[in-house]
Amino acid sequence: MSKKNKSHKSALKEQDGITPPEVLSSLSANFIKSKRQQQPSIRELVDGISSGNITALSRAITLVESTNPKHTQKANAVISACLPLANKSVRVGITGVPGVGKSTFIEAFGNYLTSNGKKVAVLAVDPSSSLSRGSILGDKTRMEDLVKDKNAFIRPSPSGDSLGGVARKSRETIILCEAAGFDTIIIETVGVGQSETAVHSMVDFFLLLKLAGAGDELQGIKRGIIEMADAIVINKADGDNLRAAKSAKVEFNRALHLYPEKESGWSPKVSLCSAIKREGILEVWEMIEGYVETTKASGYFERHRNSQNRFWLLQTIEERLKSNFYNSKKIKAQLKTQIELIEAGKTTPFAAAEYLLGL
């Protein structure tokens, strides 16, 4: 306290009943410290996860999702320790436009699996969730039964400013879930931006959920989605919709016929279901089992996972190289100018690139 302050009676000092701020700080520091000490260690988290403890799994995922570098460091250590226990699941990606009944389908599908002895983790990849505060899976009440199911684990999309960030977190969460004994990982996406591509590159089987309804339904599918699908499942194929669903099945089969054979050797299938009536769910699972059996026998299953890993390695490297370059002050200052010069016909893209790389 300065001499000047000492020389007059402070208004604060007169109020004796109020705890001085110094003491408050010290109290809260101790409180925070004791809370910190309650945080499980890396060993405790790994032991918890490997024995299937959901609290430990959730805490580890929270570390993965954190932007605090200390948390990231701890998360990396947990993931490293979990790696030998991972990779033993079937990873299924599910996409479809809003309104197609994804939550109802996942609930029916998940319940079917758990009642057949499976342990199911449901994750979401939604790069828009930081804005919309979780547009998918955010409202767990939409999967009431599955939430109560002891053999199911539901986790909303991590939030993050970039798809790359969200995708990394989801891929690491898959490892943690597998280490916790989940043998079927379902990854849902609403298909914002390139999120289907990201999900496609982290799953073994990619399922496109569609609505019953004639040829018009084929419209509005994002470019490339049909090509990525291992199966198209037409939902709400019941009652008055059944006829339309059957004709949509014919139409989709024709569409799939247009594409060349997949590297997996698998011919994508179209099937009908009514998630709300729990019909056609068994057929979807049998199809996935058939896929896993065939591709494991051919060696494609493992080759595919290896190639996905290489993809994520190179993808991560290249994203970082780009962000380092474009975020540098020198480049930021000059990039716009060079683009303007190109548009004015005063330089070529190649000459501009040379110039920027030489800065």
Next chain:
Amino acid sequence: MSKKNKSHKSALKEQDGITPPEVLSSLSANFIKSKRQQQPSIRELVDGISSGNITALSRAITLVESTNPKHTQKANAVISACLPLANKSVRVGITGVPGVGKSTFIEAFGNYLTSNGKKVAVLAVDPSSSLSRGSILGDKTRMEDLVKDKNAFIRPSPSGDSLGGVARKSRETIILCEAAGFDTIIIETVGVGQSETAVHSMVDFFLLLKLAGAGDELQGIKRGIIEMADAIVINKADGDNLRAAKSAKVEFNRALHLYPEKESGWSPKVSLCSAIKREGILEVWEMIEGYVETTKASGYFERHRNSQNRFWLLQTIEERLKSNFYNSKKIKAQLKTQIELIEAGKTTPFAAAEYLLGL
């Protein structure tokens, strides 16, 4: 000449009739020097190109295609000077599998255009040409009429080890051809690797040439090609093939219907032609004219060119960033090890990326 040589009578000296080697060297040096002096200057090349001189154009393209850094420097100066004269053409990309009749189509199409007052440059993008020594356009005899046509200029694919290199050279060649007064640039590709994508991103209009023949013909189309096409032209729609061609047209129209609307607002069209009988060629050109008119009116034509330029700028930068990284000795030595560790489940792609970026 050394003292030792002087001290004995050389066998060579005895043959008085033969010009001594010293004189020979000096003569050839002068000859080469005089030849070099015949190489046109940048100014001469630019003047030649802008007055439509084909020899100047060819020489400038040869500089563009050269791997000699001095030539590259000269080429860049020529391109810079040509830039204000460029951008005034319609750029049409043509792809199709071997046997579809691309050469016959391009000859018929090119002849139709030149006989209607157009100046047509035909280029090729074929990254395999350095191996196969020019699988397309290499044999100009396949376009006998067009080769003789004064208003047509045909240039085989530049050779280059990478698609990126070939694509850069082709893009620069487009600028030179436009500066030389060619108002229609046709860029042919056989579709090796990603070459269709490269060509698609340097043209205004992308045309997929197909063969007549029923639904089976739809197979074997590379992923994404139909999505890129502004038009599908079914060739050899004559005689006994006509019926099959008509049914293929229905099938393709159905296929195109499956895709969402293009950013250009243009609905891709399917048309029939018989290049060998020169039928249906006018219709293709009218379609392209319609496209150009519509997209110029909407502003898309220019926006699209600007976005192509930005694409090439960023593409060039990112390719260079990657090649600098992956070609560095440190990375070369460690990348394989990290991939092996990932495949053995001992690290994650993200941890491996961090490690490599930190080297």
